[in-house]
């Protein structure tokens with residue numbers, strides 16, 4: 001009896017100690033991702049414009065590839081940066097800088113940028129207007145409309161619009177616009193996600209989805225977004 005009482009007493013003490021420790025455990029806070037801390041360093045879009053148009057040391061002028069005002073010249077494979085969210089631009093530049101997204105053109109450029117440069121460039125591109133809609137030459141393919149608008153149940157594929165917006169204009173800071181991106185750029189990214197060569201997508205979401213897309217799906221989607229307002 002005595003032993004039992006002792007055991008119960010010990011168990012009770014343990015329970016009280018554990019609950020007390022739980023109550024003291026602060027919370028469920030996660031450290032801020034690097035890009036978020038870096039984006040907070042500057043809100044100076046003008047400083048970003050200066051680097052974009054004139055470059056800064058080894059970071060050559062962004063406009064040389066991404067075009068004046070963040071709209072690349074027709075026929076080039078470079079992404080449009082105009083009006084992408086500042087958060088998304090900052091995340092990509094940080095990813096290139098640390099090698100989480102690899103590209104032989106962008107990595108050395110991003111490595112030459114300071115935190116303040118990245119923040120001001122992100123503010124600059126985020127402040128620009130979305131390029132005007134390119135008149136679609138032909139009616140969009142039924143397959144692209146299906147993937148974008150409703151998805152494909154047979155492939156357990158949600159609609160692109162769920163995350164990238166009905167107009168392909170993005171739905172949040174890290175859910176980028178796809179509309180008005182050159183077809184070659186969109187296709188290259190989808191193929192890179194599919195092959196796992198681009199792997200900076202949180203929770204591997206784009207790698208999982210792109211792995212279910214065929215070459216002809218990817219072509220249809222590239223053309224579709226290039227022609228969508």
Ligand code: HEC
Nearest residue numbers: 059060061062064065078079089092093103105106109121
């Ligand atoms: C020599 C050409 C070139 C120059 C100059 C250049 N870029 Fe890029 N940029 C590229 C290419 C090519 C890609 C796509 C790379 C890939 O597939 O990951 C890219 C991608 C990007 C992306 C990712 C866009 C997205 O939609 O995910 C950002 C952001 C970016 N560049 C910003 C910049 C900034 C800021 C500068 C100037 C400091 C700059 N770039 C200068 C060629 C260039």
Ligand code: HEC
Nearest residue numbers: 147158159160162163174176186189200201202205206221
């Ligand atoms: C569950 C949400 C989700 C769905 C659904 C989704 N995406 Fe994405 N997509 C993302 C996220 C998140 C990123 C940004 C990854 C990063 O942080 O670099 C992304 C990035 C992309 C990019 C790269 C954009 C750029 O500027 O480099 C392309 C292209 C893309 N998605 C195409 C598609 C297509 C096409 C579909 C439909 C077949 C689709 N996505 C469906 C979440 C999604």
